[in-house]
Amino acid sequence: MIERWLRADLRDLLTYSMSVSPEDLAAAYGVAPDRLIRLHANENVYGPSPRVYAALARGAWHQYPDPQGRALRRALAEYTGLSPEWIALGNGADDVIDLLARLLVGPGRTALIVEPTFEMYALSVRWHGGKVLTLHRDEAFRISLAELLEAVRRHRPAAVFLASPNNPDGALLPDEILDALLAEDVMVIVDEAYFEFSGHTFAGRLPQHPNLVIVRTFSKWAGLAALRLGYALMHPELVRAYDEVRPPFHVNLAAQQAALASLEDRAYLLANVARLVAERERLYQALQAFPFLRPFPSRTNFILCRVIGRDAHRLWEELLRRGILIRRYTSPELRDYLRISVGRPEHTEALLRALTEIVEEIPHGHA
Ligand SMILES: Cc1ncc(COP(=O)(O)O)c(C=O)c1O
Known part of the structure; x- marks a missing residue:
């Protein structure tokens, strides 16, 4: 009834995939929502700094x-x-990405994306009426520099979106790829949502390269996913333009205060990041012991696994039945992959127990 009122160019994007919540999924598999182990969204299981609660207790x-x-x-x-002057704020990195797409891409313009990567780049560009030009990574999730340069020179995109480390594989963007792109006449957006876990940034290149934008978030390292606070590091002229195309009272005060309290308590938060990094390495080793899993080394708080000789979706279901929600994919490219967020040691234990149980119960099955 309503569809004819909607923008025709958005129709194929209306998948309503967000309407299935983790709580609904848990219920569908007979798991009490408060017992669900959430390893699907790369959240920080240690949560925010205690100072955030104090900061939120007062405010104008x-x-x-x-x-x-x-x-x-x-x-x-x-x-x-x-x-x-080099810093712009947003309601999470998602929103920063969306505002950058609004500012830089839009109707009649193109953004270059190398799949598989974080899905918001392509979505935001399309929401704003821009075109997405897609290249593909190889089996090891590597980008071909020659292909990338060829596409930039031939199609002259308004922007290239890249993540470092990349979601879903967890690997850093190689220096030579970024340096070659920065030498071209194109805006390069590097999403460093997992910077604190990787310990690697390209921010040092900003002063020399006005065509570089770095996106960061407080969702992962600072445990503020629910409060929504992201930021961009970019040339002051770009910050001023960005500030002109967003609503004036944009980032709410609670998020601003929580982020400030987090920065004041960074030693506490970075100690949690260090625990998660150590746990990631332990999980990586442990996952390697399962012959049907090929985990990828990661610089983030998640690990991508290729599933060999079993059905990835069945495995995902079997884990959910046992109270563990991880990330599965529907795209053909990632159909055989699962992504697991790093949790507390007891979450790793529960996951390993569940995987062992699945192997024992369905030794040659399609789980
Ligand atoms: C690469 C990447 N960028 C951005 C985000 C979104 O971050 P935020 O919660 O700040 O919107 C995520 C979240 O999973 C991500 O993986």
């Missing part, structure tokens, strides 16, 4: 927040080693 909630988020941008300047 009746006043509009500072539209420029000055206090947080000053703190981020100190954290990143850049000055506040």
